[in-house]
Amino acid sequence: VPQPASPDPDRLLPSWRPGATRDAVTAFLDASTSLAPAERLAVFDNDGTLWCERPLYPQLAFFIDQVAEAVGRTPELAQRPEYAALMRHDLAAVAELGIGRVVTAVLELFEGMSADEFAERSQRFLTGTMHPTLRVPYTKAVYQPMLELLAALRSRQFSVVIVSGGGTEFVRSISEQVYGIGTEAVIGTLVGYEYRVDDDGPTLVRTAAVHGDANEGAAKVVNIQQLVGRRPSLAAGNSAGDREMIDWTLAGPGPSLGLLVDHDDAEREMAYESVAGTFETSGSIVDIGRRSGWTVVSMRDDWARIWPD
């Protein structure tokens, strides 16, 4: 379907306020008509880019919920330090124990489970649990301006891929329903699987081990190449873990756009600053983005509306 070169931005992106940021987005959409089909690839971080990541990452809230459920069935599990720290929401204790150790302890709860059973659990949590401050289900705590951008990209024949540090299967459980993005277009941190054959036939079950590296930083670039096989022309993120993905996208030869969501809206969401390094404070990622030619999206100034109906 041929697209008009310059559709009315008020119709295309109604929740984006007129201004330099929206102009940069629409200029890219206009320029993208010159991209070959294979170059029409847009990658989006999830936590803090497509949906709200505070006060807790939704996946962390899900993990706490699942630990609480397991403790309800088997009370002595509450003695386990990893589970105890999660149930107290004690992120300092989680850091002290080591995030890898805590994640592994949680993944043990799902060991031996099929992909479908895990997807049902996470989908049930995300659709049935209220976000603690926004008072809507997690599946509605998504950014309406980004949903409009996804639609605009799709109507221009872009492949849209989520590239999240979160668990691949966790994000997949709601990606179609919330974003219109199929399971095959979700790249996250992977869990291992084991293929077993018994008298009832083959089964495929989760292990408790993370498969490969966590999908953050340079690993996002490597995973995009390994799993999609092309350089994106649009990348959107909000944190230090998205830096390499955005830099890689903007280093391509054709028209490109790097978006960084700045969480500066204390009234409608929360105002907080992402630091540049995950484990050390080496500067504001917003400052780095501005210096690097990224398009910084002020939630306060650039978005007329944040949440869907």
Next chain:
Amino acid sequence: VPQPASPDPDRLLPSWRPGATRDAVTAFLDASTSLAPAERLAVFDNDGTLWCERPLYPQLAFFIDQVAEAVGRTPELAQRPEYAALMRHDLAAVAELGIGRVVTAVLELFEGMSADEFAERSQRFLTGTMHPTLRVPYTKAVYQPMLELLAALRSRQFSVVIVSGGGTEFVRSISEQVYGIGTEAVIGTLVGYEYRVDDDGPTLVRTAAVHGDANEGAAKVVNIQQLVGRRPSLAAGNSAGDREMIDWTLAGPGPSLGLLVDHDDAEREMAYESVAGTFETSGSIVDIGRRSGWTVVSMRDDWARIWPD
């Protein structure tokens, strides 16, 4: 686009002869209208299933070509036992050295190369080199009946994914041109990548290490789940390395089809038997397939025509 329930098989699959095999294929295509969109996933092995794998896997022929080119530039490389064995086409020596060691030696030739540069090399080889017995370029040594099946699946809104033991980037270099399958829909054996930043900006280059397991056997099932996230309803293969993928597909709850290509056509291709285990002779995969309810495709009897124009 709604599809007629039973299109004329002579028009849909003109290179398939009428008979029980074609009936099984068209029965599945008819039944697939009851599948949800996410269930319309078809996976195809590549070597021996979509294209000719004898007398040498095309990737092995490419490796030999690249070794010869490297030796042409640096003659002392011919002393290296892994390269010497390949240049002699001495597969017994390759097996003696260990396939892993030989693959690593070849991958060193591409170390530090970008994905694009590797793709150009493999594409140039596959489009420009004649298959030694068929006397057409490798990109034409593909099975016309399978191209027709891919088209029939696509017109029924199937996602079609190649799941090959070969190198992901090797297959991707021609997947769009030969099969109409984009890079993101190729799952193979992966090579590692390294993300580097220097004064000229970011680069992404190949390492000489295979990333994860070779994509054969149960690894195919694990990779389908990890990279696509759904169980297929159609799986096609030709060798022992496809057994788990076909079994897993047929164990699903809805309509499904498992195809096994039997290379029994000495006149138009080659007659050879795949054994069930990769490293031991534990029976014919065709016998196993028949016992397991797979649809065995006789190239001699079921295909009126093998090669495209």
